[in-house]
Amino acid sequence: MIAPETHSALGALLAVLLVRSRGVVGSPHMAVRSPTLRIGRDPATGLRVDHPSVSAEHAELRLRGAVWTVTDLDSVNGTWVDGEPVLGALPLAPGSEIRLGEVVLAFNPRDRWEDSVSPDGGEPSLIGVTGLDDAGVGTGDVDGPASVVTPRAHPARVVFGGYGYEEIPAARSRAPAIWITAAAVAAVLILYFLLFRVR
Amino acid sequence: MRFMCAARTDVGVVRSGNEDTYLMASERGFFVVADGMGGHAAGEVASEMASRLVAEEFRPVRGMSDDELMAQMVSSIRSANGAIFRRTTLEEDKRGMGTTVTALALLPRRYLIGQVGDSRAYLLRGGVLTQITKDHSYVQEQVDAGRLTAVEARVHPYANVITRCVGSNGDVVPDLFVGTLEADDLILLASDGLTGMLDDDDLREILTADLDLEQMIDKLIADANHRGGLDNITTILVKIEAIAPPTGEVPAIRG
Numbered sequence: 537m538i539a540p541e542t543h544s545a546l547g548a549l550l551a552v553l554l555v556r557s558r559g560v561v562g563s564p565h566m567a568v569r570s571p572t573l574r575i576g577r578d579p580a581t582g583l584r585v586d587h588p589s590v591s592a593e594h595a596e597l598r599l600r601g602a603v604w605t606v607t608d609l610d611s612v613n614g615t616w617v618d619g620e621p622v623l624g625a626l627p628l629a630p631g632s633e634i635r636l637g638e639v640v641l642a643f644n645p646r647d648r649w650e651d652s653v654s655p656d657g658g659e660p661s662l663i664g665v666t667g668l669d670d671a672g673v674g675t676g677d678v679d680g681p682a683s684v685v686t687p688r689a690h691p692a693r694v695v696f697g698g699y700g701y702e703e704i705p706a707a708r709s710r711a712p713a714i715w716i717t718a719a720a721v722a723a724v725l726i727l728y729f730l731l732f733r734v735r
Numbered sequence: 736m737r738f739m740c741a742a743r744t745d746v747g748v749v750r751s752g753n754e755d756t757y758l759m760a761s762e763r764g765f766f767v768v769a770d771g772m773g774g775h776a777a778g779e780v781a782s783e784m785a786s787r788l789v790a791e792e793f794r795p796v797r798g799m800s801d802d803e804l805m806a807q808m809v810s811s812i813r814s815a816n817g818a819i820f821r822r823t824t825l826e827e828d829k830r831g832m833g834t835t836v837t838a839l840a841l842l843p844r845r846y847l848i849g850q851v852g853d854s855r856a857y858l859l860r861g862g863v864l865t866q867i868t869k870d871h872s873y874v875q876e877q878v879d880a881g882r883l884t885a886v887e888a889r890v891h892p893y894a895n896v897i898t899r900c901v902g903s904n905g906d907v908v909p910d911l912f913v914g915t916l917e918a919d920d921l922i923l924l925a926s927d928g929l930t931g932m933l934d935d936d937d938l939r940e941i942l943t944a945d946l947d948l949e950q951m952i953d954k955l956i957a958d959a960n961h962r963g964g965l966d967n968i969t970t971i972l973v974k975i976e977a978i979a980p981p982t983g984e985v986p987a988i989r990g
Contacts, residue, residue: 603903
């Protein structure tokens, strides 16, 4: 369910940095594939930003829990997030602008479900689906071919416990309806005959 | 269905604040564990908002189909995500906050769980402990890809990194887990402060001991603190005592 390219040997894509400034050598899209990563001009850093205002090791991105933070590594020209200077570890919001010296980067974290749901909003992956119906009604084809359950809002994954689904015999669960119908028919017949006799 | 439930949260040994929230709506069989993240007490806000909003939105009505129930679980988690995300964009000190959500709904003879993040649900049945949910975490992905073993994953430096989160993005897609319930089933919901400190064997040992629910929870939290208590510890236990008989519709005739 996760596209193969996102699971390359480098690790899954966790975030993307877009270079907003001109005059920076290299790709405008920088992929973040590690929960801890240094940014700087030094080719040995995880993310290389080749610009004269960027220090060799300029800043560090770190993911803890689900929160991305950026820390300035005593760079010469400093680091800002949305115009605020970075002192200590500053949390990043999706779309935050990170400025390293004169270079502006836009930060875009990825939630993994974005990779697991096809862009056209197609079918979710269903694992181990057995028939599932309203228990009160009972279902006739529990052991039949896996029925595709399509919730209106697509969950990424639906797992039905491997404990088997309890089948309720349709006849038994529908018994009340049958008895009520039978009683109603009988009552109508009795009334009809009573009235008929009275005449 | 008859059930008993108990819950407790503990700050742990290392953390100064408790960012976990649990919610028990026992009158309608709905339970949430949420583990929040973010500085300046933002994690507390995120987990409190998530558990409250999911419980407010998830309002099953008698006779709803399973499709509708699942869609409602998904939409309630997504709407909580939207509300939290809006706050992260409006309030400077809430930047980056997010939370896990593990929401359990007891339905007639079944459970429905909505899951985002690395809080977990376990089922103990017949002395066998099974993890129902699957973590949305960096190490879980590495395990799935065959690059880490489950044992290595527990001590990995990125063990706390989650890859799906309520509130940190504009939208989220929860996983759903559905299964049948039997009498004497015991369901455990826990944040990673518990499951990170105690492995499945430790959990099974405590959950199969001859204790009542409160004693089990006290022991789970005490043991997790004893192993280091590196994170907030939150636990909910739900013991299914009796399941409605399959002929549950019979009373309708009398009434």
